[in-house]
Amino acid sequence: MTEPQTRHITLRVNGQAREITTPVRKTLADALRTDLGLTGTHLGCETGLCGACTILVDGRAMRACLMLAVQAEGHAITTIEGLAPSPSELHPLQQAFCRHHALQCGFCTPGLLTTLVEFLHDVPNPSEAEIREAISGNLCRCTGYDTIVAATLEAAAMLRPQP
Amino acid sequence: MNALPPAKGQVIGHSVTRLEDGPLVRGQGRFAADVNFPRQIFMRVVRAQIAHGHLIAINTEAARALPGVIAVWTHADVASIPPIPFRATRLQGLEPYCQPILAAGRVRYAGEPVAVVFAENPYLAEDAADLVLAEIEELPVLLDARLPPAEFAPGTSTEPAIVRKQFGDVDAAFATAFDVVALDLSVGRHSGVPLECRGAIARYDAAHDVLELHGTAKKQHWNRDEIARLLGLRPHGVHLFEGHVGGGFGVRGELYPEDLLVCLAALRLGRPVKWIEDRREHMVATNHSREQHHSLRAAIDAQGRLLAIDAVFHHDQGAYVRTHGARVADLTAAMLPGPYRLHAYRVAGHFRLTNKTPAATYRAPGRFESTFVRERLMDAIAARIGVDPIELRRRNLLASADMPHARQLDALGTDVVLDSGDYAGLLDKSLARFGWDALQAELRARRAAGELVGAGIGFFVEKSGLGPSDGVRISVDRTGAVELVSGAASVGQGVETVLAQICAETLTVDYRAIRVVRGRTDRIEFGNGAHASRVTVMSGSATHLAALEIRAMALATAAPLLQAQPDELTLARGHVVRIAAPETDLMSLAEVAAHMGPGSPLMIGRTPGLTAERWFYSDHMTYPYGVHLAVVRIDRGTGEIRVERYLVANDIGRAVNPMLVEGQIAGGVAQGLGGALFEEFRYDEAGQPLSTTFADYLIPTLAEMPALDVLVAEDAPSPLNPLGVKGAGEGGINGVGAAIASAVDDALRKPGAITTLPILPRQVHAMLPR
Amino acid sequence: MKPPDFTYHAPETLEQALSLLASLDNARLLAGGQSLMPMLTMRFAFPDHVIDLNRVAGLAGITQTGDTLRIGAMTRQRDLLDHPFVQQKIPLLAQALALIGHRQTRNRGTIGGSLCHLDPAAELVSVMTALGATIEIAGPNGPRDVAMADFPLGYMTPSLAPDELVTAVHLPVPPPGHGASFLEFSRRHGDFAIVSAAVMLTRHSSGHLADAVITLGGVGPVPLRLAKAEALLAGQTPTPDLFTQAACLAREIDAMEDAQIPAWYRRRLAESLTRRALTAAHQSLPGAA
Ligand code: FES
Numbered sequence A: 001m002t003e004p005q006t007r008h009i010t011l012r013v014n015g016q017a018r019e020i021t022t023p024v025r026k027t028l029a030d031a032l033r034t035d036l037g038l039t040g041t042h043l044g045c046e047t048g049l050c051g052a053c054t055i056l057v058d059g060r061a062m063r064a065c066l067m068l069a070v071q072a073e074g075h076a077i078t079t080i081e082g083l084a085p086s087p088s089e090l091h092p093l094q095q096a097f098c099r100h101h102a103l104q105c106g107f108c109t110p111g112l113l114t115t116l117v118e119f120l121h122d123v124p125n126p127s128e129a130e131i132r133e134a135i136s137g138n139l140c141r142c143t144g145y146d147t148i149v150a151a152t153l154e155a156a157a158m159l160r161p162q163p
Numbered sequence B: 001m002n003a004l005p006p007a008k009g010q011v012i013g014h015s016v017t018r019l020e021d022g023p024l025v026r027g028q029g030r031f032a033a034d035v036n037f038p039r040q041i042f043m044r045v046v047r048a049q050i051a052h053g054h055l056i057a058i059n060t061e062a063a064r065a066l067p068g069v070i071a072v073w074t075h076a077d078v079a080s081i082p083p084i085p086f087r088a089t090r091l092q093g094l095e096p097y098c099q100p101i102l103a104a105g106r107v108r109y110a111g112e113p114v115a116v117v118f119a120e121n122p123y124l125a126e127d128a129a130d131l132v133l134a135e136i137e138e139l140p141v142l143l144d145a146r147l148p149p150a151e152f153a154p155g156t157s158t159e160p161a162i163v164r165k166q167f168g169d170v171d172a173a174f175a176t177a178f179d180v181v182a183l184d185l186s187v188g189r190h191s192g193v194p195l196e197c198r199g200a201i202a203r204y205d206a207a208h209d210v211l212e213l214h215g216t217a218k219k220q221h222w223n224r225d226e227i228a229r230l231l232g233l234r235p236h237g238v239h240l241f242e243g244h245v246g247g248g249f250g251v252r253g254e255l256y257p258e259d260l261l262v263c264l265a266a267l268r269l270g271r272p273v274k275w276i277e278d279r280r281e282h283m284v285a286t287n288h289s290r291e292q293h294h295s296l297r298a299a300i301d302a303q304g305r306l307l308a309i310d311a312v313f314h315h316d317q318g319a320y321v322r323t324h325g326a327r328v329a330d331l332t333a334a335m336l337p338g339p340y341r342l343h344a345y346r347v348a349g350h351f352r353l354t355n356k357t358p359a360a361t362y363r364a365p366g367r368f369e370s371t372f373v374r375e376r377l378m379d380a381i382a383a384r385i386g387v388d389p390i391e392l393r394r395r396n397l398l399a400s401a402d403m404p405h406a407r408q409l410d411a412l413g414t415d416v417v418l419d420s421g422d423y424a425g426l427l428d429k430s431l432a433r434f435g436w437d438a439l440q441a442e443l444r445a446r447r448a449a450g451e452l453v454g455a456g457i458g459f460f461v462e463k464s465g466l467g468p469s470d471g472v473r474i475s476v477d478r479t480g481a482v483e484l485v486s487g488a489a490s491v492g493q494g495v496e497t498v499l500a501q502i503c504a505e506t507l508t509v510d511y512r513a514i515r516v517v518r519g520r521t522d523r524i525e526f527g528n529g530a531h532a533s534r535v536t537v538m539s540g541s542a543t544h545l546a547a548l549e550i551r552a553m554a555l556a557t558a559a560p561l562l563q564a565q566p567d568e569l570t571l572a573r574g575h576v577v578r579i580a581a582p583e584t585d586l587m588s589l590a591e592v593a594a595h596m597g598p599g600s601p602l603m604i605g606r607t608p609g610l611t612a613e614r615w616f617y618s619d620h621m622t623y624p625y626g627v628h629l630a631v632v633r634i635d636r637g638t639g640e641i642r643v644e645r646y647l648v649a650n651d652i653g654r655a656v657n658p659m660l661v662e663g664q665i666a667g668g669v670a671q672g673l674g675g676a677l678f679e680e681f682r683y684d685e686a687g688q689p690l691s692t693t694f695a696d697y698l699i700p701t702l703a704e705m706p707a708l709d710v711l712v713a714e715d716a717p718s719p720l721n722p723l724g725v726k727g728a729g730e731g732g733i734n735g736v737g738a739a740i741a742s743a744v745d746d747a748l749r750k751p752g753a754i755t756t757l758p759i760l761p762r763q764v765h766a767m768l769p770r
Numbered sequence C: 001m002k003p004p005d006f007t008y009h010a011p012e013t014l015e016q017a018l019s020l021l022a023s024l025d026n027a028r029l030l031a032g033g034q035s036l037m038p039m040l041t042m043r044f045a046f047p048d049h050v051i052d053l054n055r056v057a058g059l060a061g062i063t064q065t066g067d068t069l070r071i072g073a074m075t076r077q078r079d080l081l082d083h084p085f086v087q088q089k090i091p092l093l094a095q096a097l098a099l100i101g102h103r104q105t106r107n108r109g110t111i112g113g114s115l116c117h118l119d120p121a122a123e124l125v126s127v128m129t130a131l132g133a134t135i136e137i138a139g140p141n142g143p144r145d146v147a148m149a150d151f152p153l154g155y156m157t158p159s160l161a162p163d164e165l166v167t168a169v170h171l172p173v174p175p176p177g178h179g180a181s182f183l184e185f186s187r188r189h190g191d192f193a194i195v196s197a198a199v200m201l202t203r204h205s206s207g208h209l210a211d212a213v214i215t216l217g218g219v220g221p222v223p224l225r226l227a228k229a230e231a232l233l234a235g236q237t238p239t240p241d242l243f244t245q246a247a248c249l250a251r252e253i254d255a256m257e258d259a260q261i262p263a264w265y266r267r268r269l270a271e272s273l274t275r276r277a278l279t280a281a282h283q284s285l286p287g288a289a
């Protein structure tokens, strides 16, 4: 086998321009975690079946384990680390997750939060059924899910522009 | 025993938010894969592709030649390391069945580690692992624990032990019985399958002669001692650290081959060594659980009262005996009688090895299985004598007046003594809450309209608070900061919050200001970790005792300074106050701590510091209990089972944080639903694993969850600890298989139809009336 | 579970993509990656070259001309699902798209990628067959079209030469006022279907059924038209009994068998889903009771 092949790429991550040189076979999830130190993007399966690695690519929720890092060239990525507005504040979804005990071990949480950020942007006033459908691709082994739905309903209300 | 009054406290009994959540919701958690050290290298395990065979040769040439590969080891390189021992069983003679850290001469399951590769990055390590060729001469596979035992190794058979327990005169009971009900039942092979796979990162600090292992969980102190012993090190020079843990459920934190291999490699190769299990590995490498086949008979009287149970079961242990020894079989045998009055009982648990991934505990080990079996039996008895299944249970439940009730059985090395409980009371409460009577009418109407709907019940008894002891050290420094160091561990349940609440209650400080340290062998000398729903009971009680001691020390120190007697003082808002004038803060805990610091004139000749370490001892377990009720609907066209409604009622003595208790129960229900309807490790006839991804091993998603109601009862506090608590970790999963099987029977209108878990749509479809 | 090494190419035009495809040995096309990426991480696929289509201009997009819809191969499943024309005029497609995977996979997964992967249980394969789509293919000798019904040559084998790629799908827009239903059975929500049924019905003004299309996915290596049942329905007055009879014909189909799903169970599922989809499609006809 020849030397692994690499490429230099530039991308925006959580609002900042970043550059990395990455082997072309490296997944975007691995590049975020190892090259950019953003370990909040978790890997639960590496086959697109658990949702733990979900990030936003140009605002859309996607599985970071199913993209190559080189494919992120020129795109804007948001990871869990980019959700909170400041070190002292939390995104309404993050607040609601804490209040409703929507996480136990927290391993699934980043993927749920990123998925829900996109979802609530698209569907600001969701029904419970719509929430269930939206996050049915995110496995959680700890919570039994109900508290996640409750937290999402509350966050949706917080995020909606007040009349 | 300084028992806490049963009323809600200032902090205890409240659903406060968790201390753990901040970093986790920000993506700042540190799970195993997030631990990195400079110059680290990566380990990849080469696993057997064959389920049973002689290992003829392993060719590592090509792997070694790959640039970036640092080393490749096979058994020959680690032959000096003894196999991993077990810790939790009284049974003797299991030693020959322990797993070597790399296969020695023979492989016994597909997925068994045969070699390890060390390389500069995980991609290269996997490339190299693919180049390692193991030549294996296949042997016949044994995949059914009910088949006659075969040879494990020359001179040993695949039945290492039979777990036997007995009380009363079983034969006499059967001889005089009104009737005998017999059943054959099976529970499928499934397991914890946490969302985070395992990981282990070791580094050796030669300057201080310290070996560190990160990514650990659950049993740090035992594991530290064993790692030290197996590698020939001093325990004080081995430190285990627990970061964030992505779910434990019984499987994580046991000592596995990979833990020892990274430690050994860090010592030998002189660089930090990181191993992160991938999902496909997890499914064949991390402990399986549950698979058992039961044949049992019950002798009953004319009213359906149990006279005796005679049970035989085969426990499919997989290829080796792991750290738990025969614990699951032991617990199955001991907990099978559950909440019922029983005069005679005999059980023989055949603990058998097969060519599958080794098995051990998974949340409610031995209880999910035995509750399924026992409750199937109760339903069968009800059907046999023609009474309502609820009424049948009422006739058999132990009464409050029977408590404490000695079972004349032992489990985990202690006698089973049911400590407290009002079983019938909780049954009534649950039925009322669920609207059972109205439900029956509703189900009748729906059936008349053509629907296949039914309701079912599972009654369970759990066990928790396994001793023998746990210690907690609390210290308050001169800034008033409170630190609590515990030998407990956390697997994501909220241990920090619960211990902080208990501490805060007595010290009258904000629970959020308490720093809880756990899962670190370098901060406390002993610890028994987090398993068997023991943390709240054991560490919680120790926390309570240590906090009482801190309070006593603070009052004793403050009293002369305030010209008062200690018994005129108390704590409020983190300050010493007069009981007579509790609104006036007299001295903060910080000031007290300053007075108790080294160099303080008060402390001359004494050990300084507002620090207390207290231990809680227990030689008996506590026994939470509860009821599961389910409503299911079967789709006539597909056989699909939808669980429409579900209730868990669980008496846990006292809920320190009801929100967390409910969370534990809800999570348990989801997992139980998996075991009842979806999850199964399947094998083909050659022993090849068929459930190696999340597309084959089906964990319930949000869409499969029923509408769930949780009733946390506190009617029967445990008399065995000062808080009155019982563990809440396992009641949510315990009765799910039982309740759903019962409900599916009811929907099919065929008592006894369901005999195996998981219940598959195609099996149900085949049972539908045409 | 890390991909093996390969050479990566990111062409920006169709011509570049085609010439790479023609010149490279053992190359795989990377579209949305929702199937290829897992095959790489599980090391089921070892391509020497990966040709990424995500930067090729003009491969994504939906255009409507007259009574056909042209869907670029790199159109994301989610964009097609959100398209107002699909929502309003092609309910069968909208229903099928909503059942593909999950939000995150639809955001990335493409129409062309799923069709070329050709999993027998894939919703898109089945629904495009039901809708009578035409696949537009580019190759060194220029474009060619192939009917969706002829596109699968066998189990997961598309009618594509090694130097060809799918550029678009053309959909005839079904007549206004038709009824449609796409139903599937899977163990869990979002999983690949074990069996799916796609039904479209049209009706004469007299109330008789004019035409019925029934396509079953997941029962065999390629989607199966339930022609006998279609013939039985044509010209008849729709009744529950008629639908039951028609669905009964699914009992005679050749169904695949595997360790988990015996053939008899696939046939039963096909029957139940067909009956339900017929009923639902009928109910969706305008003015249906
Ligand atoms: S790690 Fe990407 S979906 Fe599981």
Ligand code: FES
Binding pocket: A102, A103, A104, A105, A106, A107, A108, A109, A139, A140, A141, A142, A143, B195, B246, B247, B492
């Ligand atoms: S909180 Fe543990 S997996 Fe969701």
